[in-house]
Amino acid sequence: xxxxxxxxxxxxxxxxxxxxxxxxxxxxxxxxxxxxxxxxxxxxxxxxxxxxxxxxxxxxxxxxxxxxxxxxxxxxxxxxxxxxxxxxxxxxxxxxxxxxxxxxxxxxxxxxxxxxxxxxxxxxxxxxxxxxxxxxxxxxxxxxxxxxxxxxxxxxxxxxxxxxxxxxxxxxxxxxxxxxxxxxxxxxxxxxxxxxxxxxxxxxxxxxxxxxxxxxxxxxxxxxxxxxxxxxxxxxxxxxxxxxxxxxxxxxxxxxxxxxxxxxxxxxxxxxxxxxxxxxxxxxxxxxxxxxxxxxxxxxxxxxxxxxxxxxxxxxxxxxxxxxxxxxxxxxxxxxxxxxxxxxxxxxxxxxxxxxxxxxxxxxxxxxxxxxxxxxxxxxxxxxxxxxxxxxxxxxxxxxxxx
Numbered sequence: 001x002x003x004x005x006x007x008x009x010x011x012x013x014x015x016x017x018x019x020x021x022x023x024x025x026x027x028x029x030x031x032x033x034x035x036x037x038x039x040x041x042x043x044x045x046x047x048x049x050x051x052x053x054x055x056x057x058x059x060x061x062x063x064x065x066x067x068x069x070x071x072x073x074x075x076x077x078x079x080x081x082x083x084x085x086x087x088x089x090x091x092x093x094x095x096x097x098x099x100x101x102x103x104x105x106x107x108x109x110x111x112x113x114x115x116x117x118x119x120x121x122x123x124x125x126x127x128x129x130x131x132x133x134x135x136x137x138x139x140x141x142x143x144x145x146x147x148x149x150x151x152x153x154x155x156x157x158x159x160x161x162x163x164x165x166x167x168x169x170x171x172x173x174x175x176x177x178x179x180x181x182x183x184x185x186x187x188x189x190x191x192x193x194x195x196x197x198x199x200x201x202x203x204x205x206x207x208x209x210x211x212x213x214x215x216x217x218x219x220x221x222x223x224x225x226x227x228x229x230x231x232x233x234x235x236x237x238x239x240x241x242x243x244x245x246x247x248x249x250x251x252x253x254x255x256x257x258x259x260x261x262x263x264x265x266x267x268x269x270x271x272x273x274x275x276x277x278x279x280x281x282x283x284x285x286x287x288x289x290x291x292x293x294x295x296x297x298x299x300x301x302x303x304x305x306x307x308x309x310x311x312x313x314x315x316x317x318x319x320x321x322x323x324x325x326x327x328x329x330x331x332x333x334x335x336x337x338x339x340x341x342x343x344x345x346x347x348x349x350x351x352x353x354x355x356x357x358x359x360x361x362x363x364x365x366x367x368x369x370x371x372x373x374x375x376x377x378x379x380x381x382x383x384x385x386x387x388x389x390x391x392x393x394x395x396x397x398x399x400x401x402x403x
Contacts, residue, residue: 012067029081030328041151049157049176052296059302066234068170090152101146244300251362286350314373317380
């Protein structure tokens with residue numbers, strides 16, 4: 001059974017502002033369309049079942065790179081963007097947060113009527129996955145969101161999240177129908193959350209003798225149940241630190257997009273006129289689309305595409321965000337007409353950066369990069385939940401923001 005990882009998720013409250021939510025829907029739709037075109041429907045499901053990729057996807061969308069809010073916000077934006085196009089894409093999203101999670105069975109039955117899939121089996125999969133994570137695994141987290149994503153070929157993924165109000169953390173659970181042999185023995189592709197030591201887990205293969213029924217909980221398993229999971233520790237601090245990113249990869253990205261003139265990229269002539277800052281964002285979006293699974297171990301790096309709504313590592317550059325989405329959308333429209341040049345250029349951007357990493361030695365100061373992004377944020381329409389980014393002035397060596 002494939003394990004894709006675990007992550008610590010600080011519990012964040014608050015609403016995603018409309019100006020970001022609209023853009024998340026557009027970028028999410030564009031990314032999914034390109035994945036569908038290049039890799040197919042099953043790959044969309046597999047990507048969403050990967051906790052590491054999902055966290056990186058949320059970070060590149062401008063959400064707080066490490067928070068629990070990525071789960072509900074990304075899935076909400078995707079559902080809003082994808083479901084109106086479900087018949088064309090062959091991808092459907094059911095469920096959501098709170099009361100919307102209770103609507104999942106009815107939604108799945110409606111989807112089954114239009115796709116010919118077995119609705120009862122889909123509903124059973126939805127209910128069992130929720131039951132396992134709320135009852136068979138007693139780890140102190142109460143489920144409050146449940147999303148069931150499927151394609152018209154019958155492959156599905158479940159993304160659900162639980163809350164621990166005592167320590168203000170969240171745990172995200174990922175499921176994938178591929179290779180799933182049992183709902184009650186090692187079913188997960190990954191569990192994202194803070195390791196709290198000894199928990200009750202009747203889905204462990206070690207509990208087979210004790211599993212007369214899913215409600216007959218009689219054995220505790222220690223943290224070795226997560227031994228096969230790659231661990232991604234997402235800290236409580238808001239800011240992005242050196243320890244949070246792969247400096248070699250980020251450094252090569254910044255060097256290639258900021259210091260190497262775009263006209264020197266022969267493969268990227270079709271992107272001529274795109275500025276260094278947009279190149280930086282496009283490169284990270286391209287990596288989310290075309291990168292290998294091993295490249296998503298440091299989700300914080302992807303926040304250097306469009307920052308974060310709370311201003312970490314810097315305000316969301318709306319102008320850059322819109323230009324990135326526009327380039328992807330234009331490429332998608334051209335591909336529908338049989339011309340894939342622009343999308344191929346975006347893909348090549350990822351490969352160019354990846355090749356540059358091989359011989360790159362990082363020597364930059366991450367804090368200086370972040371400060372540079374913040375000081376120039378006003379130029380790119382920077383915005384956070386606290387307001388617009390303002391131009392800074394230097395008074396005696398002290399940077400002051402003009403609010």
